[in-house]
Amino acid sequence: MTTETKDILEWHRVEVAVLGSLAAGAIVLLFGPILAAIAFVGFKHDLPFEIVFAVLAGICVVFGPSYAILKLARSLGEEAWLSARVDGVVFERNGKSLHLPWDDIEKVEMQPPTTLVFKRRKGEAFVLHERFATIETSELQKRLEDLRRKASFGLLPKA
16 A cells, blocks of 8 residues: 555545436437337338338447447546545546645535535635535535544544
8 A cells, every 4th residue: 555545534436427328328229129120010011111210220229339338438538536635635637636735624515416615714615516426425525524623633644
């Protein structure tokens, strides 16, 4: 375990929109067999319509999963996380990070449904509109506020 890893008290990854991508791809894919059934059963004596619906069915069967895969790859490629460390809170997105030392944070509040507000002693508050994958925002706010209080009394482990 590296020194930096030992300094992390909690780590949470930002939740990505996975279900929407899968649902959209599945719905388009579902139209493939439906259109194929319409083509080969409904238009079995009308060749031009049969061909049009068969081609549309093939497009849906190819496009649905392709859309889902590409959309998932794009959303899962985005790296964003929040870590509570011994020296403060760090929010990172795609290689850019913001470090808020515990001494600079006056209070951690939550605004429904999923907004965390880090009120600073000096300067503007840092507002984070994110859902986290493994924890509810209200629970995360309680944990971060608890860590902030412990840090103010010097109760966190030393770096």
